[in-house]
Amino acid sequence: MGSKQRLLGHIADVAARSRRRTFVDAFSGSGCVAHHMKRLGYRVVTNDVLAFAYHWARAAVENSTVTMSAEDCAMLLAPNPAGGTFIGDTFAGLYFTDEENALLDAFSANVARLVDPYQQSIAYAAMTRACLKRRPRGVFTYVGMRYDDGRADLRTSLADHFRASVESWNAAVFDNGLRNEARLGSATALAIDEPSLVYVDPPYFSTRSDNDYTRRYHFLEGLVSYWRDLDLQPHTKTKKFANPHREFQSRAAAYASFEMLFERLREGGHDVLVSYSSNCLPSRDEMLAMLQARWAQVDVVSIDHVYSFGTHGHHVGNRNNRVEEYLFLGQIALS
Ligand SMILES: C[S@@+](CC[C@H](N)C(=O)[O-])C[C@H]1O[C@@H](n2cnc3c(N)ncnc32)[C@H](O)[C@@H]1O
Structure with a gap:
């Protein structure tokens, strides 16, 4: 938006x-x-x-300078028994399938295995973009798939969106000689x-129109911290968190x-x-x-x-x- x-x-x-x-x-x-x-x-x-x-x-x-390899991608998408179940437990039936929620739970644990902070950012950037593309209308203000219009992005798996997004981010990396x-x-x-x-x-x-980015994208914002320090509102349909930002x-x-x-x-x-x-x-x-x-x-x-x-x-x-x-x-x- x-x-x-x-x-x-x-x-x-x-x-x-x-x-x-x-x-x-x-x-x-x-x-x-x-x-x-x-x-x-x-x-x-x-x-x-x-x-x-x-x-x-x-x-x-x-x-x-830093990019992500196919091996890194595979590691991020692999099951992780030591990972949490917060996404599967909290968002079941709301935005993604059970398998995709499990993949997101495992991904969240796997990201910590990347030692390079720029690789971690590529991972989060690519996964949040994958979630946007996989979601009808690209927002998290409603639950279910009611705006599914059959377009190709919605038939593509989260994992495939992620791999494609990593390629896009890799291609965007360049050095202009400045800090x-x-x-x-x-x-x-x-x-x-x-x-x-x-x-x-x-x-x-x-x-x-409303200009609340947090309301539209709360799921993506939660994902990059695994909802740490966010005030999740369990009574809301969308399971959004309370928006701490009031400016503008x-x-x-x-x-x-x-x-x-x-x-x-x-x-x-x-x-x-x-x-x-x-x-x-x-x-x-x-x-x-x-x-x-x-x-x-x-x-x-x-x-x-x-x-x-x-x-x-x-x-x-x-x-x-x-x-x-x-x-x-x-x-x-x-x-
Ligand atoms: C209109 S969008 C910017 C779009 C951007 N120029 C682009 O082309 O993608 C506004 C952005 O401001 C951010 N934002 C909202 N309040 C802010 C604040 N107080 N300080 C910094 N960023 C803020 C939102 O998260 C959102 O990403």
Whole structure:
């Protein structure tokens, strides 16, 4: 959800107007923007509040050399009698088959056998992606398979999705000669060690849709820690955990979070690049005012963008989904 894959060229063009050569992707999500900027020769720092997104970025952005072999994959997918049964016990009949739940329980124990932290991140990145692809609509907000439309991804086993995802991650690994970093935490508390261009693409608040990434992806977030320190809510149908993150989640929190974030970035002397869509709050004019109050030069680039929902893109072209997509660039110094 919210991936900016289709806007990479626009983002890179606007970023190039800033003199900064360190690119901080403060809400990295899939990591596709950070990976693109790494490819373009920036030093890249990623950050996300969700641990599974952190692993995606650590596997493909911070990691420059490490890949995973077919033997490693086989080890991760093998039964492990010493593994737990938490997934089988907790999520039986909800998202995956009993065999797949057993595979996920064993996988969770097997990951600890990988000594290289980047291999562990590739393993988590590939398995969470496999779970997404195996799941109708790619979300964990409902239980059962009621949106099964027969597409090939849903006929492919979790193990096969995993092997294919490992190949994709292996192919994404490259060295751009710079020390890139992935971080886990809130963007509002992010410490940045040099003047940078900070890319801001938070979950925008909208009265029309919910922006709760944790609710959609709770199973993936639980999987990468085996639900350690998460407050599972056994009474919920989906067996989600209580979302500890409140920033950007409500109308009031959104305004306060932007003010806090922008204030910190301005104090740190950073340039800022903000992705924004017209159907969200704060409004376009409010966003502009917040930026103009802090940065000497603010440019607004409008991109005509049609959102696609779900994994099919079947909403593409539907006029109701037409939103204006903007990039705001705030620069500390006049260019
Ligand atoms: C719109 S998505 C980013 C999409 C990303 N640009 C991409 O192309 O894939 C927003 C991301 O912000 C993360 N997030 C939510 N609250 C956050 C916070 N306070 N600090 C950092 N990341 C946060 C979510 O987990 C989600 O991955």
